[in-house]
Amino acid sequence: MGARGLIMATCIGTLGVAVIATIFVFAGAQWKGGNEGVPLVFFAMGAVCLFGFIVYRSKSTVARWGARLAAASEEGKTVDDGLELFKRYSPFLLAAAVVLIVGGIAGLFRY
Secondary structure (H helix, E strand, O other), rough: OHHHHHHHHHHHHHHHHHHHHHHHHHOOOOOOOOOOOHHHHHHHHHHHHHHHHHHHOOOOOHHHHHHHHHHHOOOOOOHHHHHHHHHHOHHHHHHHHHHHHHHHHHHHOOO
8 A cells, every 4th residue: 555545544544433433423322331431532532633634734743754654655755745645635634523523512412
């Protein structure tokens, strides 16, 4: 799997998991071990996804480090190519953050 595939799988996979977990909340599914912490977990993961979106859109050291790792997975890619891929696919992390925050709010009322 190349750099594009790794970044795309991470961002779109995060969104997919967020959507599935939020569907469970709206369906009123019972979580093993109790439901009291569900909204808190959703808010925390939403914050992590939002932070990832902000970092991937910047040219910070952390983003450059991740871009270097992504570029190393495919021959002929540069760090700038990795940063461009991060910018292209980071909106999926923003969407995941929104979905998780909505799920957290729903969890406050559901549980």
